[in-house]
Amino acid sequence: MTNTIDIIAGARPNFMKIAPIIRALDAHKVAGGPLRYRLVHTGQHYDARMSGDFFTQLGIPQPDVNLEVGSGTQAGQTAAIMTAYERLLLDVRSDLCLVVGDVTSTMACAIAAQKLCVPVAHVEGGIRSGDWTMPEEINRRVTDSITNWFFTTSAAANQNLRQSGVGEDRIFFVGNTMIDTLLSNMDRLRPPAFWDGLGLQAGEYLVTTLHRPANVDTTETFVQLLTAIAAGTRGLPVVFPVHPRTAKTLQALDCLPSCLRLVEPQPYLEFNYLVKNAKAVITDSGGITEETTVMGVPCLTLRDTTERPETVSIGTNELIGTDPACLRPALDRLFAGEWKKGGIPEKWDGHSGERIVAELERLLDYAVDFCL
Ligand code: UD1
Numbered sequence: 001m002t003n004t005i006d007i008i009a010g011a012r013p014n015f016m017k018i019a020p021i022i023r024a025l026d027a028h029k030v031a032g033g034p035l036r037y038r039l040v041h042t043g044q045h046y047d048a049r050m051s052g053d054f055f056t057q058l059g060i061p062q063p064d065v066n067l068e069v070g071s072g073t074q075a076g077q078t079a080a081i082m083t084a085y086e087r088l089l090l091d092v093r094s095d096l097c098l099v100v101g102d103v104t105s106t107m108a109c110a111i112a113a114q115k116l117c118v119p120v121a122h123v124e125g126g127i128r129s130g131d132w133t134m135p136e137e138i139n140r141r142v143t144d145s146i147t148n149w150f151f152t153t154s155a156a157a158n159q160n161l162r163q164s165g166v167g168e169d170r171i172f173f174v175g176n177t178m179i180d181t182l183l184s185n186m187d188r189l190r191p192p193a194f195w196d197g198l199g200l201q202a203g204e205y206l207v208t209t210l211h212r213p214a215n216v217d218t219t220e221t222f223v224q225l226l227t228a229i230a231a232g233t234r235g236l237p238v239v240f241p242v243h244p245r246t247a248k249t250l251q252a253l254d255c256l257p258s259c260l261r262l263v264e265p266q267p268y269l270e271f272n273y274l275v276k277n278a279k280a281v282i283t284d285s286g287g288i289t290e291e292t293t294v295m296g297v298p299c300l301t302l303r304d305t306t307e308r309p310e311t312v313s314i315g316t317n318e319l320i321g322t323d324p325a326c327l328r329p330a331l332d333r334l335f336a337g338e339w340k341k342g343g344i345p346e347k348w349d350g351h352s353g354e355r356i357v358a359e360l361e362r363l364l365d366y367a368v369d370f371c372l
Pocket residue numbers: 011012013044045046047050051071072102103104105135136211243244245
């Protein structure tokens with residue numbers, strides 16, 4: 001008997017997380033295994049630069065279903081995804097809903113599935129920032145409160161789940177699928193078309209990404225951060241791929257620091273080429289801190305908290321905070337050559353997708369009790 005798994009993806013950071021799981025499921029099927037999947041794109045991200053480019057570069061098949069929900073307020077988007085995914089499940093039910101990460105699509109599909117008694121598996125479950133102002137933190141906690149099986153990336157995630165009362169039999173420490181994707185594409189990374197035009201040289205520029213509402217939605221805060229970046233980077237070019245949300249704030253600004261090189265959101269292979277060859281990355285992203293850790297690139301995170309503490313305790317990441325004044329001393333240490341070297345967290349070894357599929361086969365085969 002075969003079992004069908006819905007693989008849910010909605011926004012940019014989901015796509016690199018599902019790619020290795022799909023690859024492992026395809027290999028499993030070729031080897032005669034019983035698991036099948038239906039790839040469901042919610043349409044939370046829809047621009048080619050935020051979605052389609054990643055499918056093409058990472059060899060992800062076209063979604064079987066696109067719910068086409070588009071943008072909206074937090075509640076509006078959540079409601080649209082829940083309604084559309086519920087309709088799909090009522091039409092053609094699946095045996096498991098597999099969600100990844102912490103975006104709105106993750107939470108919305110988990111709720112819709114669990115309410116129809118379709119069990120939920122959460123890849124990257126258990127991570128916590130403790131910052132309730134971030135929509136992602138609410139998405140994580142709601143999702144994890146209704147998840148059957150947790151596929152975790154870190155010892156910290158395992159501990160968070162145990163502390164919230166989740167039994168060991170529901171926690172599977174498999175490592176990091178985002179790092180599977182990075183390692184399997186390391187040899188394919190390639191310079192973006194603007195590399196020569198901007199005169200970029202390895203180790204002689206920085207990369208910045210900013211898109212958190214707390215950093216970019218208010219003009220004053222955003223300008224202060226950009227000014228602090230420019231003041232501390234010794235005139236080196238700072239390549240800034242601009243997220244659509246950030247572009248809205250940027251449009252209203254009269255002038256920008258001259259070191260900034262604004263570019264479109266980059267496809268996967270070009271973005272990680274930029275990161276790999278950068279002197280350092282300044283970001284408010286979570287996922288990028290994992291990639292910089294694996295590539296050994298210094299990372300300065302403009303947030304007060306992280307849900308990925310191993311990128312700080314083991315990796316190359318440091319939490320600088322959101323006060324622009326804190327950036328200068330950190331950049332001074334970077335330019336003085338005093339940044340830590342960092343190591344690689346346990347099980348970030350490129351085989352997490354295979355571990356997930358092996359567990360899923362066992363869980364679904366033995367029809368383990370699905371009730372929460
Ligand atoms: C979402 C995730 C965030 C993730 C980020 C990566 C949530 C709560 N947040 O934030 O965790 O780090 O994606 O990109 O799910 N837009 C476009 N084109 C697109 C998609 C969005 O122009 O393809 C614009 C829209 O105007 C939209 C805005 O970007 O209103 C924000 O998009 P949204 O999906 O609401 O959240 P992100 O800020 O992208």
